[in-house]
Amino acid sequence: xxxxxxxxxxxxxxxxxxxxxxxxxxxxxxxxxxxxxxxxxxxxxxxxxxxxxxxxxxxxxxxxxxxxxxxxxxxxxxxxxxxxxxxxxxxxxxxxxxxxxxxxxxxxxxxxxxxxxxxxxxxxxxxxxxxxxxxxxxxxxxxxxxxxxxxxxxxxxxxxxxxxxxxxxxxxxxxxxxxxxxxxxxxxxxxxxxxxxxxxxxxxxxxxxxxxxxxxxxxxxxxxxxxxxxxxx
Amino acid sequence: xxxxxxxxxxxxxxxxxxxxxxxxxxxxxxxxxxxxxxxxxxxxxxxxxxxxxxxxxxxxxxxxxxxxxxxxxxxxxxxxxxxxxxxxxxxxxxxxxxxxxxxxxxxxxxxxxxxxxxxxxxxxxxxxxxxxxxxxxxxxxxxxxxxxxxxxxxxxxxxxxxxxxxxxxxxxxxxxxxxxxxxxxxxxxxxxxxxxxxxxxxxxxxxxxxxxxxxxxxxxxxxxxxxxxxxxxxxxxxxxxxxxxxxxxxxxxxxxxxxxxxxxxxxxxxxxxxxxxxxxxxxxxxxxxxxxxxxxxxxxxxxxxxxxxxxxxxxxxxxxxxxxxxxxxxxxxxxxxxxxxxxxxxxxxxxxxxxxx
Numbered sequence: 001x002x003x004x005x006x007x008x009x010x011x012x013x014x015x016x017x018x019x020x021x022x023x024x025x026x027x028x029x030x031x032x033x034x035x036x037x038x039x040x041x042x043x044x045x046x047x048x049x050x051x052x053x054x055x056x057x058x059x060x061x062x063x064x065x066x067x068x069x070x071x072x073x074x075x076x077x078x079x080x081x082x083x084x085x086x087x088x089x090x091x092x093x094x095x096x097x098x099x100x101x102x103x104x105x106x107x108x109x110x111x112x113x114x115x116x117x118x119x120x121x122x123x124x125x126x127x128x129x130x131x132x133x134x135x136x137x138x139x140x141x142x143x144x145x146x147x148x149x150x151x152x153x154x155x156x157x158x159x160x161x162x163x164x165x166x167x168x169x170x171x172x173x174x175x176x177x178x179x180x181x182x183x184x185x186x187x188x189x190x191x192x193x194x195x196x197x198x199x200x201x202x203x204x205x206x207x208x209x210x211x212x213x214x215x216x217x218x219x220x221x222x223x224x225x226x227x228x229x230x231x232x233x
Numbered sequence: 234x235x236x237x238x239x240x241x242x243x244x245x246x247x248x249x250x251x252x253x254x255x256x257x258x259x260x261x262x263x264x265x266x267x268x269x270x271x272x273x274x275x276x277x278x279x280x281x282x283x284x285x286x287x288x289x290x291x292x293x294x295x296x297x298x299x300x301x302x303x304x305x306x307x308x309x310x311x312x313x314x315x316x317x318x319x320x321x322x323x324x325x326x327x328x329x330x331x332x333x334x335x336x337x338x339x340x341x342x343x344x345x346x347x348x349x350x351x352x353x354x355x356x357x358x359x360x361x362x363x364x365x366x367x368x369x370x371x372x373x374x375x376x377x378x379x380x381x382x383x384x385x386x387x388x389x390x391x392x393x394x395x396x397x398x399x400x401x402x403x404x405x406x407x408x409x410x411x412x413x414x415x416x417x418x419x420x421x422x423x424x425x426x427x428x429x430x431x432x433x434x435x436x437x438x439x440x441x442x443x444x445x446x447x448x449x450x451x452x453x454x455x456x457x458x459x460x461x462x463x464x465x466x467x468x469x470x471x472x473x474x475x476x477x478x479x480x481x482x483x484x485x486x487x488x489x490x491x492x493x494x495x496x497x498x499x500x501x502x503x504x505x506x507x508x509x510x511x512x513x514x515x516x517x518x519x520x521x522x523x524x525x526x527x528x529x530x531x532x533x534x535x536x537x538x539x540x541x542x543x544x545x546x547x548x549x550x551x552x553x554x555x556x557x558x559x560x561x562x563x564x565x566x567x568x569x570x571x572x573x574x575x576x577x578x579x580x581x582x583x584x585x586x587x588x589x590x
Contacts, residue, residue, distance in 0.1 A: 121317070121319050124306075128278055128280075128307070129307075129378070131307055131334055139332075143323045
């Protein structure tokens with residue numbers, strides 16, 4: 001089965017969006033995961049609820065919020081347009097914004113659980129050995145949570161590839177601009193006699209999912225081996 | 234003064250109130266579980282903030298309530314060996330050993346090669362902690378703390394997670410490190426055996442309060458401290474030198490500083506080798522006349538210096554037999570023998586009961 005140029009556009013756009021989504025979310029997710037796992041502060045519950053809201057709200061509602069906030073006349077969108085000339089409306093950047101909001105809770109959650117599982121006694125031991133808290137984070141905590149970060153990346157990437165509701169509400173379904181895999185499948189389903197085309201995209205989706213999961217499994221196994229794995233071979 | 238400490242800390246209903254100073258050498262903090270030993274160690278290392286007090290190490294103030302000084306953990310230069318090894322699972326043994334960062338002094342006698350050699354971990358360097366045995370892990374943990382080049386070393390019950398065999402394997406290594414590097418060390422333990430063997434000075438801690446502090450020999454021969462310093466297993470520390478070895482009987486003859494002679498079983502040792510011995514008070518028998526035709530080899534002539542009643546029908550005695558020796562006999566015997574201060578006495582110790590440290 002050869003992939004047509006139109007299908008290739010859809011695949012490349014989906015991958016581009018998913019990569020940007022995970023790339024942009026990773027550092028803020030790490031920071032917020034650490035804050036939620038390690039700090040007690042006023043308003044922690046509010047922050048926690050806010051982060052998890054996209055999981056429980058209907059995606060269409062999230063998309064509507066984004067339209068209100070990030071639209072060219074919205075408070076955040078207007079500011080972005082005025083200061084950076086960035087408009088998120090009806091282009092791929094808007095898709096990245098929508099998918100990022102939807103996958104952020106999944107990435108944060110995976111990393112937070114990994115941080116909570118780190119034996120803090122190890123960090124204390126590292127401090128007594130004369131390393132500063134920042135170095136302790138970089139040399140002890142961070143390496144130990146790499147499997148969790150990989151899990152977060154996989155979940156976030158998968159969520160971004162499959163995002164539908166928030167995207168179509170926020171930036172519509174424009175071929176070549178905002179039409180990712182699920183949106184393309186949706187369009188074809190509305191088209192008469194497009195069964196074959198639908199099946200082709202469905203198969204491509206399944207293949208992409210398989211590759212992503214296999215890659216993540218392989219990376220995770222490798223990092224777990226490096227972390228505490230036995231090496232008595 | 235190497236270590237100056239005055240601190241108060243309340244945790245729940247527990248009050249820790251410790252004031253002491255320590256010189257070079259190995260200072261043992263001894264006391265039963267729940268005495269506050271670990272809390273004291275954590276406070277020194279900066280892992281727990283005291284309610285008030287003053288902590289000074291080698292002339293550097295690490296904590297002072299009045300002056301509002303509280304140096305963070307990583308700048309205190311206190312090496313810490315924990316009860317559990319706490320090795321970093323993602324680093325090799327070598328990576329663990331070289332992880333620490335201390336004040337680099339070019340003439341530092343604690344070098345990587347020497348530590349690895351004394352601890353016998355040269356063959357483990359490229360392995361990960363997960364593949365090491367419990368004893369090996371604790372040896373690496375000790376090496377890691379030493380190689381962070383600390384001003385002092387705190388060992389918080391470093392052997393408590395190990396079985397007897399592993400303990401017996403690591404104790405001589407701690408002794409070797411002590412004589413090689415002479416790093417001021419605070420050794421926390423509830424094992425009177427370990428303390429008698431290692432400590433130059435003892436701090437007795439009970440229920441958060443300091444009961445006594447002083448040279449190991451003195452503390453262990455004080456009758457009033459028996460309840461805190463070993464209780465049932467209390468005994469005297471005797472430092473002696475090997476004067477002869479009898480291969481046929483596998484016997485060593487030792488001489489204490491004051492000239493007392495002792496016989497113990499043991500393998501060949503060079504003449505003049507210093508030996509630390511512990512004679513438990515309950516292993517000492519007394520006789521008013523010179524005993525004859527007995528299997529007991531160690532018979533010391535001396536006198537009763539002091540006595541006090543111990544637990545449940547026991548009488549604790551301090552004897553002078555050329556060196557101080559504590560003895561524990563039943564009160565029944567004590568009364569029937571009409572013992573009192575200055576009574577001349579023979580003390581009998583079976584050679585096989587003497588534990589050689």
